[in-house]
Amino acid sequence: MNGRETIQLGVIGALCVLLLIGVFTNFGRVPASLAQDIDLAEKSNEVQDIQTSEPNNIANSEVLSLSSLFKRTENSVVQITSKVSETNSNIIINGNPLERQSTKLGSGFVYSDSGLIITNNHVIKDAKTVDVTFVDGNTYSANVTGTDPYNDIAVLQIIDDFSEESLIPLALDDSSKIEVGDPVAAIGNPFGLSGTMTSGIVSQIGRLLPNQEEGFSIPNVIQTDAAINPGNSGGPLLNLEGRVIGINTAIQSNTGEFSGVGFAVPSNTVKKIVPVLIEKGKYDHPWLGMAGTSLTPDIIKKLDLPKNYKGVLVTTVVKDSPADEAGLLEATFNINREIKNGDIIISIDGNKINSIAELILYLSENKAVGDDVSLEVNRNGNIIQLNTVLKARPSN
Structure with missing residues (x-):
């Protein structure tokens, strides 16, 4: 993980960080302090787990000392080395931008005894093949089987003969x-x-x-x-x-x-x-197509809402998105960029929503592409119902 990959979250205070759901990356015209991505909505397809050996043979109730834990798991953790080409447009040689190879280092762990390895997507981004090195120093080439950039997950498949290694998958807990x-x-x-x-x-x-x-x-x-x-x-x-x-x-x-x-x-x-990455190479994320922020005391006061009112203020609606088709209206601002009005989502599918985090989590754990969603919205003091169907998230 390098500096570019470091997440500097800053102060999470009254307003959420703007993360626009959609194909836009410049966040439109809504202030970054007012919005959060609410698009992450995922539900797994029914795919058979491919782990084939009893991971680690560790009983669920067996609590290990740190030294014992390390000895049990060290052979299942690997180093990932990826090489990617970078173009420096500021240096021109024979009319072409300078290209150079850069190396990224990361970690991963054994998912199955068939040679599947799990790591972060940002560790192997833009690489087609990588090196996987075990604690004994043995190194094997691996192909990228599937990636989910949005959840920063990638799956690798060792393609060399790894019969010398005794691959012990690590079990995934709840x-x-x-x-x-x-x-x-x-x-x-x-x-x-x-x-x-x-x-x-x-x-x-x-x-x-x-x-x-x-x-x-x-x-x-x-x-x-x-x-x-x-x-x-x-x-x-x-x-x-x-x-x-x-x-x-x-x-x-x-x-x-x-x-x-x-x-x-x-x-x-x-x-x-x-499992979906192993089968399909990618994961289709459902997409609502809006950005919003949790209500804060300042927003509540400006919108003349009851004290401690809960919900998500819609700050941006992507054109032709499910949110747009449902009829959601984004917030409007005065010349000083102060909120004048806007739709407030107070429940989804009958489940009360107190914050942007709750809305994202509900979509993530309960919804998939093609699912119907019902939104209860406070619009200028009137409670209305809006319905839509989640689409697949557009590519960046």
Whole structure:
């Protein structure tokens, strides 16, 4: 994980960070402080899990010491090395921009004894083949089987003869059962230092992690204080049973190095996405096509709403999106960019919505492309029902 891949979340205060759902990356004309992506809505297709051996042979109730945990799992964690071509348009040679090879280092872990490896998408982005190195130093070539840029997940397939290796898949645990304060460990290759283990706790759950490269947010992310640094990306976040509860993905930092706040994509997301990537090479995300923000005291006051009113103010509606077809209206502003009015989503499919994070999480866990959604909306004090059908998310 390099500086460009570092997520600097800044101060999450009264208003959410704008992440427009749609094909736009310049966020239109809505202030960045007013919106969050609400498009992430995913539901797995029924695909058979391809893990074929009993992962790690660790009993669910067996709590391990950190040293025992490392010994049980170190052979299942790998270093990922990818080479990509970069073009420097500022340097012209014989009329052509200078091209050069750059190397990215990350981590990953064994998903199946057939040679499937899980890592972050940003670790292997733009690469077709990568090197996978085990803790014993053996290196094998691998193809990219499938990627989900929006959840930062990728699946690799080792293509060399790896019969010398005894591949032991790591089991994916139920991330919905973790609690704040649970002890965890991260294993990976920070700064290329292979087989490095750090430990900490689950600092918080259910975080909304902006994916700056893709313009969408990853929902339900795990926050941890286990040290994560460049090179840890794609490695496992483990509980003390040696089971994966997340993929280490990002940090919040002003320096590009760990400062006590790391983030991991939850294992339940991995369980849902990876089988589809193995079968199809990609994951089609449902798309609502709007951006919004949780209501704050300032917004509530400006819109003359009851104190502590809950919902999501619609700040942007993408043209011809499901949100547009439903008839949602985006917020309007005065000359000072202060909110004048706008639709407020207060429930979806009969489920009350208190915040933008809740809306994203509901869509992520309960909806798929082609699903119907029913929105209850406060429009200028009148409660109305709007219906639409989720489409596939357009490519960037």
